[in-house]
Amino acid sequence: MIKFFRRIRQQLLTENKFSKYLLYAIGEIILVVIGILIALSINNWNSNRIQKQKEHLLLNGLNEEFKANKIQLDSVLTKHKYALKSVDYLMSKLPIKNIKIENLDSLSYHIYHLGTYYTFNPSGGVINSLINSSSVDIISNNELRQLIISWNDVLLDYQEEEILARDNYINHLKQFEKKHFNYNSNYYQYLKDPRIDLSILQTLEFDNYVQDRRFDLENILNNSYGELDAVIHTIDKIIELSEPKNND
Numbered sequence: 001m002i003k004f005f006r007r008i009r010q011q012l013l014t015e016n017k018f019s020k021y022l023l024y025a026i027g028e029i030i031l032v033v034i035g036i037l038i039a040l041s042i043n044n045w046n047s048n049r050i051q052k053q054k055e056h057l058l059l060n061g062l063n064e065e066f067k068a069n070k071i072q073l074d075s076v077l078t079k080h081k082y083a084l085k086s087v088d089y090l091m092s093k094l095p096i097k098n099i100k101i102e103n104l105d106s107l108s109y110h111i112y113h114l115g116t117y118y119t120f121n122p123s124g125g126v127i128n129s130l131i132n133s134s135s136v137d138i139i140s141n142n143e144l145r146q147l148i149i150s151w152n153d154v155l156l157d158y159q160e161e162e163i164l165a166r167d168n169y170i171n172h173l174k175q176f177e178k179k180h181f182n183y184n185s186n187y188y189q190y191l192k193d194p195r196i197d198l199s200i201l202q203t204l205e206f207d208n209y210v211q212d213r214r215f216d217l218e219n220i221l222n223n224s225y226g227e228l229d230a231v232i233h234t235i236d237k238i239i240e241l242s243e244p245k246n247n248d
Contacts, residue, residue, distance in 0.1 A: 058130060062127060063238075065123050066238045072120065073235065076118045077221070077228075080118065083117070086110035086112075087217060090210045096201045105188050107201070108187055108189065109187050113187070115177055120162060131148065136148055151238075158228055160227075161216075165216035165217065165220055180200045
């Protein structure tokens with residue numbers, strides 16, 4: 001092809017047909033420019049195709065990760081609510097004035113469950129990889145991209161209350177339990193050890209122990225500042241916006 005065009009140029013120059021040669025040269029330049037544009041277009045199309053494939057894979061991973069995180073959050077919240085129910089049962093009994101008329105099995109059960117604590121620790125492999133490697137720019141959906149960027153802040157705001165409750169339990173409330181109760185795998189035996197002085201259940205210290213735990217659990221679940229709602233909303237929207245049907 002190159003030899004063909006070179007032959008035409010030489011023929012026009014030999015015949016001294018400059019005007020025709022000029023038109024030919026302009027036409028050749030146009031053809032070269034068109035060829036370059038076509039090549040660039042093909043390259044851009046291929047790059048976009050590769051990026052779309054990468055985005056599709058990342059979104060699939062993100063979708064699976066946050067579906068698993070939603071299951072974990074639901075499980076943790078259920079356990080917090082169970083613990084709060086036990087606290088509310090014990091609160092209904094305070095102050096305990098007569099141990100003999102109380103159902104020790106029920107008290108044992110609820111004291112045991114009052115002492116359970118959990119924290120929401122979601123998987124973050126995909127989302128952290130997106131943020132740390134700047135791959136978040138690949139996400140074409142602006143709303144999803146902003147949710148990904150804000151996730152860690154939203155999560156930390158919620159986790160603060162869980163961490164405070166956990167630390168308070170481990171550092172203070174658990175010490176009370178160790179001193180006065182028996183850690184038995186059968187919670188109905190929680191108060192049945194003869195070494196336990198059941199009069200502790202009638203003290204102000206026990207009342208404060210129960211109320212302290214209730215305060216911590218309420219801070220996690222009552223959502224006064226919207227932290228829990230923000231976590232639930234963010235998880236649900238990330239799942240919705242990363243569904244495979246949205247990535248075609």
